[in-house]
Amino acid sequence: MNTTTDTGLYRHLDEMEPWSDRLQVLEVVRISDEAPEVKTFTFRSDAQTWFRYKPGQFITLELPCEDEPLLRTYTISSSPSRPFLMSVTVKAQPDSIGTRWMFENLEPGSLIRAYGPAGNFTHYEHPASKYLFISAGSGITPMMSMTRWFCDCAPNTDIAFINCARTPEDLIFRQELELLSYYMPGLQLNFIVQERSRNRNWSGHMGRIDAARLNLLVPDVHEREVFCCGPEPFMKLVRDLLRDAGFDMTYYHQESFGKVPDEVPSDAEEARLAIVEESEKTEGETYPITFALSEVEGECLAGQTVLQAARAAGVRIPAACESGLCGTCKTLKLSGEVEMNHNGGILDEEIEDGYILACCSTPLGKVEVEA
Incomplete structure (x- = not known):
C-alpha cells in the first residue's frame, strides 16, 4: 500500500499562508501544449502556500538563461478561485530568448524565482x-x-x-x-x-x-x-x-507592458519631467543612500532613482520594465523621503506600508531601503 508522509498537502486553505515572492519560489508541476509554439506552465509554491492575486494580473519570472538573470513579465492565465496552483501561458516568438529558454529548460520539478503579482488590468x-x-x-x-x-x-x-x-x-x-x-x-x-x-x-x-x-x-x-x-x-x-x-x-x-499611447503627457510623466527640471537646478548635489540587507552605503545624485543608485553601488535590485509598471523592483523604504511616480506597479496599501518602486523613486534627501 502506498503511503505519504507529506501531510502538508492536505491542509485547509485557512491553515496556510499566502505565497510571498520575497520568501518562496515557484515549482513547475505541469507543462501543457496549447497551440503551435504556445505552452502553459503550471506552478505551485515550494513552501506549499496558496496564491492570492486578481484575475488578469501578471508576474515577473527570473530566468537564469544568461550571465545575469533575465526578467520576463507574463500574464497569469489561471484563476485565483483555484488558489493552490498558478499558471502562465506563453508564446515563443522567433526572436524569443526568455520564453525559448523556458521551453527548452523547464520541466516538472524545476524551481524558478518570481515577483508579483502586479497590474490593474482586471x-x-x-x-x-x-x-x-x-x-x-x-x-x-x-x-x-x-x-x-x-x-x-x-x-x-x-x-x-x-x-x-x-x-x-x-x-x-x-x-x-x-x-x-x-x-x-x-x-x-x-x-x-x-x-x-x-x-x-x-x-x-x-x-x-x-x-x-x-x-x-x-x-x-x-x-x-x-x-x-x-x-x-x-x-x-x-x-x-x-x-x-x-x-x-x-x-x-x-493590457500593455508599455505606456498606452496618448495625446498629452500622463500625470506621472508630467511629474517625472518636473523632477528632471528640478534636478537640473541642483546638478551635482548628492544624497546618502543605505541598502540595509546588502550592508552597502552609497550616494544618489539629485534626480537619480533608487534603482540607478543601487546599480552604481553594486547592489542588485531586480527590475523588468523600469517604468513603474510591473512592480518587480518593489522594495521597503526604511527611512527618508522619495518622490515616486509610477504607472500602477504598486498598490496603495503597499505604499502605506512603506514600499516603493526603485525604478521610479527619486530620493529627496538621505534614504535607507531594505535591499
Missing part, C-alpha cells in the same frame, strides 16, 4: 453588468483568467468574448472556452481567423475585426465594459473602431 477594478473581452493571439491570457474566475464565482455574468488568430490551430484555449460556455449561459463566444487550415475544417468567421463585424457580433457594445489585449496594432485597431463608433473610452481598458 475586472476587479471595473465591476459591470456586461463585459466585452476582445483579444488576439496570446493576448487571450488575461481574458482567460477572468473568464475562469467568472465561471467559478459568477457563472451567469454577461460576457461577449471575441478571440482573433491567424489560423484555427492558433486559437488558444478554444476547446476550454467552448466547454465553459456550457456552464456559463451569458458567455457569447466568437472566433475570427485570417486563414483557413488544411488540417481542420472551419466554418466560423474569416478575416479581421472591423466596424461592421463588431456591430454584428456585439450590437450592445455601448453597454459593456471593454477589455482588450493583443499586439499593439490590434489594440490600436480596436481603440479606433470604438472611438469611431462613439464609444465612451472611459469604459475601455487594455
Whole structure:
C-alpha cells in the first residue's frame, strides 16, 4: 500500500499562508501544449502556500538563461478561485530568448524565482453588468483568467468574448472556452481567423475585426465594459473602431507592458519631467543612500532613482520594465523621503506600508531601503 508522509498537502486553505515572492519560489508541476509554439506552465509554491492575486494580473519570472538573470513579465492565465496552483501561458516568438529558454529548460520539478503579482488590468477594478473581452493571439491570457474566475464565482455574468488568430490551430484555449460556455449561459463566444487550415475544417468567421463585424457580433457594445489585449496594432485597431463608433473610452481598458499611447503627457510623466527640471537646478548635489540587507552605503545624485543608485553601488535590485509598471523592483523604504511616480506597479496599501518602486523613486534627501 502506498503511503505519504507529506501531510502538508492536505491542509485547509485557512491553515496556510499566502505565497510571498520575497520568501518562496515557484515549482513547475505541469507543462501543457496549447497551440503551435504556445505552452502553459503550471506552478505551485515550494513552501506549499496558496496564491492570492486578481484575475488578469501578471508576474515577473527570473530566468537564469544568461550571465545575469533575465526578467520576463507574463500574464497569469489561471484563476485565483483555484488558489493552490498558478499558471502562465506563453508564446515563443522567433526572436524569443526568455520564453525559448523556458521551453527548452523547464520541466516538472524545476524551481524558478518570481515577483508579483502586479497590474490593474482586471475586472476587479471595473465591476459591470456586461463585459466585452476582445483579444488576439496570446493576448487571450488575461481574458482567460477572468473568464475562469467568472465561471467559478459568477457563472451567469454577461460576457461577449471575441478571440482573433491567424489560423484555427492558433486559437488558444478554444476547446476550454467552448466547454465553459456550457456552464456559463451569458458567455457569447466568437472566433475570427485570417486563414483557413488544411488540417481542420472551419466554418466560423474569416478575416479581421472591423466596424461592421463588431456591430454584428456585439450590437450592445455601448453597454459593456471593454477589455482588450493583443499586439499593439490590434489594440490600436480596436481603440479606433470604438472611438469611431462613439464609444465612451472611459469604459475601455487594455493590457500593455508599455505606456498606452496618448495625446498629452500622463500625470506621472508630467511629474517625472518636473523632477528632471528640478534636478537640473541642483546638478551635482548628492544624497546618502543605505541598502540595509546588502550592508552597502552609497550616494544618489539629485534626480537619480533608487534603482540607478543601487546599480552604481553594486547592489542588485531586480527590475523588468523600469517604468513603474510591473512592480518587480518593489522594495521597503526604511527611512527618508522619495518622490515616486509610477504607472500602477504598486498598490496603495503597499505604499502605506512603506514600499516603493526603485525604478521610479527619486530620493529627496538621505534614504535607507531594505535591499
